[in-house]
Amino acid sequence: MQKRNTYTEIEDFLTDESFQLWILSKVDEQGWEEWTLENLHRAKLVESARLLLLAMKVDEANLSQNEIHLALESTWLKIKEKEDLKKNYTKSKIIFIRKYWLTGVAASLLFCLFSFWIYNSNNVKSNKVTYNELIDSSYEGLVEQTNNSDKPQIITLSDGSSVLLQPDSKLSYPKIFTGNERKVYLSGEGFFEISKNPNKPFFVYANEIITKVVGTSFRVRAYSDQPNIEVLVRTGKVRIISNKLISNSEKEEVVLLPNQALRFLRSDLTFNKITNITEDKTFAGSVGNIEQLSFEFTDIPVEQIFKTIEQAYLVNIDFPENKLKDCHLTTSLSDQPLSEKLKIICKSIGNETTFEMNGNQIIIFSQGCN
Template sequence: MQKRNTYTEIEDFLSDESFQSWILLKIDENGWEEWTLENRQRAKLVEDARHLLLAMKVPESDLSLSDIHRALQKTWLKIEEKENHINFIENSRALFVRKYFYSGIAASLFLCLLSVWFYKSSVKADNVVTYKELIDENSEGLVEQTNNSNKPQIITLSDGSSVLLQPNSKLSYPKIFTGNERKVYLSGEGFFEISKNPKKPFYVYANEIVTKVVGTSFRVKAYSDQPDVEVLVRTGKVKVRSNDLVAKSDQQEVILLPNQALRFLRSDLKFKKITNITQDEDLVNSIGNIEQLSFEFTDIPVSQIFETIEQAYLVDIDYPKDKLKDCHLTTSLSDQPLTEKLKIVCKSIGTNTNFEMNGNQVIITSSGCN
């Protein structure tokens, strides 16, 4: 049975973090809305708790949510200690009064502490943009890909662009791009390699920012529970601005070039441009193979080229090793999506060479080099 099924007091709801997120941040990961509508009496209690939570606004403080929980824990421990030292038996009326007296003390303390946390982390809730809000703004039918595995997954879009989607991330995109724009929606982290099309710019919507490109490779890191959003450019040029859904946004636009990055501070709605990523320890530690490996090949064995692609995209490439063991290529695969890289390699090997992709598995068929 879910813990919330036992809630009988307003304080029960106010102390529940997922309830706070639903009311203050509009994040309903635990199905609060559906649960509330199941019972009329429950809905009334939830509504009272909602009004009380939204009514609290006090000056900012350094108290964190963990500080609040620790303080509440200490309060209840003191109450229990006091009750344990009472050695005489009280009549039922006295017991009733005492119970609610101490409950009132704890509830009052909780409300005070919660109101402090509310101002600090939720008074700016109007500026928080959720993945669901982004999806709801789109009128197209979208396909959603979720990576629940422990390794990155490759996604190929209808225009040939590719996305390396990290674990615990999801991407929504139209099955086929129509109109004059290409839009996708990210929650989590993904490395994008976009097919060039100047007449049809590509947009990545992630939390409170929008990244616009024509054809380039870059990474976006935008988890809903993290304070920052990051964009790091590997090749080409991108433009980053705040989302139209963000309240009080000045809509400034930041241009990023190769090996530059941007960190968007969600609490302050501020952009921090990083022109030298080697001087930012967090960025350096987060750079993956796909952002470090070179795709410039001069008289290199095909087997080594396939190995580089496997390391970058974490895919498995099955190819006829005996037929291609003496095949060497000179080619440039930089700034190309995965499918385009494979097309170039296959065409360079010979006209009778083709590839097929099935998730993270790539199968190469060939009769040998030209």
């Protein structure tokens, strides 16, 4: 039996070096994430220990040297006053009192410094949630994908969902979705096409808002240096709420349907719903190919279908043109992630047609259509 199976207090976790390494450095050599999932009755203790451990990482720069000096000087004056009041005690009693007050005052000073840091943090950041804060709040071991190129990049998640990640953006997500929720964390802009799973809702955490869906397609634009967060729905329905990390948010929920959008004002934490994006110049001008092109095909050449996908996702598709030149398909690919679109096409072509994806390069293997 592992030692941690006997932990019953927060202090047990705080003094465990492997736990500290997991929380502070995200190095899970001892399998803490798996252990927590298997011991849900201890999850509350783990969460409390994690929050306390992160809170104890006080940046020394939060207090100036002058502030620290004044606090210490005031403390020692209080100690001297207490000692003067007890001058008639015996020497041993005075020593005892000195040690007692030193310990108490030191604890009080630490508490005051910690409270001062918490106060500043809440007042400075109460209206802002950073990407790093979102990542730190997650238990899951996450993979981070950053798009440093000048073109969008396709990310395929373990559930088949796809994300078209724009330049100067990054997405963190688990290798495999576990539990009864699917969570990802975005900084920047991404177009999401979510694989349907009513029993396992999908959440996109982006700055101060959370977008919840079951199976749909939508765009989220949430740059850390921009004043607003934008969500635009192409298909399906999404629910948007403010993140619980915001201390003074009203916890409003907004529901968006196709061709509706939301602009979240970060300065005052307000939701501005746009029911017709064509009437909003900003949204109307930002709609991309993937949101405009139709994926409903009736007796259309396979080559043309591939070209439509290339235009929408800015990918390259390599396929045997001679073998597929006479192939026509009638199919609906709307509201499907990219990988699912390709599966449907390959199945419709038949003859054991398959595909491979390597980043933005797609290769189709086929001996021709049925």
